[in-house]
Amino acid sequence: MHPFVNIAVKAARHAGRAIMRYQEKLDTLSIGEKSPLDLVTAADLRAEEIIIETLHTAYPDHDIIAEESGHHERKAEYTWLIDPIDGTFNFSHGFPYFCISIACLHKGKVEHAVIFNPNNDDLFTATRGNGAKKNDQRIRISSRIKLEGALIASGLAASARDKRELFEAVQSSLSESSCILRHSGAAALDLAYTASGQLDGFWEMGLKPWDIAAGALLVKEAGGIVSEFNGGEHYLQSGKILAANPKLIKPLAQKVNRIIV
Template sequence: MHPILNIAVKAARRAATVINRASTQIDLLTVESKSPNDFVTEVDRAAEKAIIEVLREAYPGHGILAEESGESGAESEFVWIIDPLDGTTNFIHGFPQYAISIALTKNGVPEHCVVYNPVNNELFTATRGSGAYLNDRRIRVSRRVRLADALVGTGFPYREFGNIDAYLAMFRELTQKTAGIRRPGAAALDLAYVAAGRLDGFWEMGLAPWDMAAGVLLVQEAGGLVSDFAGEGNFLTTGNVVAGTPKVFAQMLPIIQSYRNDSIQS
């Protein structure tokens, strides 16, 4: 494992200690609303602090973009993109689908990543050019080639509802043309599941960089394809992402594009 990735794994496990301890006392948590349907707890903040402490100790010159504490050192060539608890809504309801997501970008491109599911002790890792792994076992996207046979993940709009009609149109058509649609509620894990072959495709709009920076690298290193809604690589900027096996991706993208409108960034 690359030395940088070792540090990221150490940071993820440190955050998991915080999250696992709190998961036994969910009823005692203070929950704040950042915006409608977007929540934060003291667990998010404590887990993020634990991650940043590990990363800062090892790489003090690197920039940080974190969900709760914002951005610092953005001018750096290397920037860590961190979601300390992807799936906070799931967590505060005791729904066991959430993860820690950490990615290191170089000039805006993810180079190393960790997505850690503390519930099942599943550690997804990748380094650009070196493949994707689940608990040290190499993973690949599924061999599914037909959209009709594909199990596809998604995320319902929950921050902004201006494009919900376009999203529902995409959902309606893909529901009819796939083997099934799933919405577990943590984009980082959804993308990791595409990389591991558990899902054959995934799409969502309105994501933040920390929701997907690690996951998209996992998919790419597992042999899958990822793009924004225009079929380009600007997903971290636009917040809209499509991912999947090469064949499934190629069948999903035109359907999604057919419902784009002027208010939806690529």
């Protein structure tokens, strides 16, 4: 395992333990105590603090871009993208589908990825050119070639809620092709499970770079294709992303691109 990945795994596991302690507090919250929103915010901030501290201790000259605290700029060759809790709404409801997402970029290109699901300890790792793993076992993307019967995940990011009608039109079109649709609320984890073949594909719009950087590398290293709806490669900038195997992504892209340009 690459040293950068080792450090990111250490950070993710430590943050994961902290998050689950906050989850226990949410489960036992009673009237008159802190609101669930207060605890969720505290969990997000504490997890991010742990990750930043771990990364800065190991690599003090690296840049860090984090969802909650923004850009810790050092104008370095390496930049870390951090989402301390992807799937915050799920976390706030005690629904066990959220994760920690950490990606390392070298001169703008994603080189290393770690996604950790603290609910079941699923750990996904990847280094560019060295494949992707789940719990230290190599993973491959699904081999399904038709939309019929394909399990496709998606979501409606907060920044894309004004496009709800377009989202629903795409979902309706996919449903007409006999896709099985899932809207689970954690894009990074959806991408990780797409990489491992547990989901057949994924699409979403309105996402931020920290939502998708790690998951996109996992999918690519597992043999999949990641692109914008029109086939472009600037999904980190546009927030529009498709992920599937090389054969399934074509009909998936046609369905999405027919409705959303």
